[in-house]
Amino acid sequence: MKILTFDIEEWFHIIHKYPEDILDKWDNYEVRIHKGMDKILQVLSENDVKATFFVVGYIARKHPEIIKRIHDLGFEIAAHSDMHKAAYKQSRKEFKLDLSDCISSIENITGEKVISYRAPAFSIKKENVWAFEVLNELGIEYDASIFSAKRDDGGFDDFELSTPLIIKYNGISIKEFPMSIDTFMGRKFVASGGGYFRFFPYWFIRKLLKDADYTMTYFHPRDFDPSQPILDGLSLKRKFKSYYNLGTSYVKLRQLVYDFDFIDMREAAEIVNWNNVPIIDLNNHSNDK
Numbered sequence: 195m196k197i198l199t200f201d202i203e204e205w206f207h208i209i210h211k212y213p214e215d216i217l218d219k220w221d222n223y224e225v226r227i228h229k230g231m232d233k234i235l236q237v238l239s240e241n242d243v244k245a246t247f248f249v250v251g252y253i254a255r256k257h258p259e260i261i262k263r264i265h266d267l268g269f270e271i272a273a274h275s276d277m278h279k280a281a282y283k284q285s286r287k288e289f290k291l292d293l294s295d296c297i298s299s300i301e302n303i304t305g306e307k308v309i310s311y312r313a314p315a316f317s318i319k320k321e322n323v324w325a326f327e328v329l330n331e332l333g334i335e336y337d338a339s340i341f342s343a344k345r346d347d348g349g350f351d352d353f354e355l356s357t358p359l360i361i362k363y364n365g366i367s368i369k370e371f372p373m374s375i376d377t378f379m380g381r382k383f384v385a386s387g388g389g390y391f392r393f394f395p396y397w398f399i400r401k402l403l404k405d406a407d408y409t410m411t412y413f414h415p416r417d418f419d420p421s422q423p424i425l426d427g428l429s430l431k432r433k434f435k436s437y438y439n440l441g442t443s444y445v446k447l448r449q450l451v452y453d454f455d456f457i458d459m460r461e462a463a464e465i466v467n468w469n470n471v472p473i474i475d476l477n478n479h480s481n482d483k
């Protein structure tokens with residue numbers, strides 16, 4: 195199963211910690227999201243393929259026409275936080291308020307209940323697993339926030355499983371579509387999105403995906419906008435990870451969507467036999483497994 199997903203955010207949403215006055219700054223930045231959106235929708239229409247769009251609430255309010263367009267084309271719309279802050283940097287109360295703002299901003303446009311979620315930067319970790327209870331309280335049934343490998347920000351590196359599973363915690367359960375993890379020469383990484391997707395040559399990514407039973411992807415409109423401005427204040431490493439090889443990613447995406455049969459999360463949720471997936475009880479999840 196290969197799942198195609200896009201996180202709908204701007205070129206300046208590459209970080210996940212923001213000062214209080216960030217909205218003024220965001221509103222003065224150049225709007226570039228349409229450049230990447232047009233390319234994404236073009237690839238999907240050329241190949242007649244469905245995808246799930248995880249939308250930032252700020253984008254839904256600023257550009258409701260984008261959300262309307264995605265929805266009118268029949269694509270699944272899911273939540274990706276309201277202000278793109280890392281989940282683990284928020285209190286439970288802040289997290290719940292932020293996510294419910296995101297959900298209502300989307301639902302006001304589509305008129306449809308949001309039931310799927312991905313945290314910015316995969317920021318549900320061991321220290322904030324209470325986030326799953328909040329997801330449950332807000333009617334989220336499917337989550338795609340688990341990234342079971344080391345990351346600079348976010349990541350749940352001892353989670354170990356990276357296929358669909360059920361998470362249980364304090365009496366609630368959530369159906370999880372974790373990021374798929376690739377392994378090469380003993381190293382764990384994700385090639386189906388982010389920096390490694392741009393870094394590796396296409397033939398290598400294709401081989402990894404061909405060999406995998408389950409692949410979850412994640413792309414952004416900015417991944418297909420090679421002339422975007424460079425955000426101020428990033429470390430050299432972060433700059434490399436965010437902008438290296440940007441010019442190649444659209445060609446790779448087109449080839450990828452052409453070469454493989456992708457589905458969206460909604461269809462994946464129907465295909466998975468949920469009676470037959472691993473159950474992870476986070477109340478008993480040990481750190482030294």
Ligand SMILES: [Zn+2]
Pocket residue numbers: 201203207274278313314315
């Ligand atoms: Zn994001």
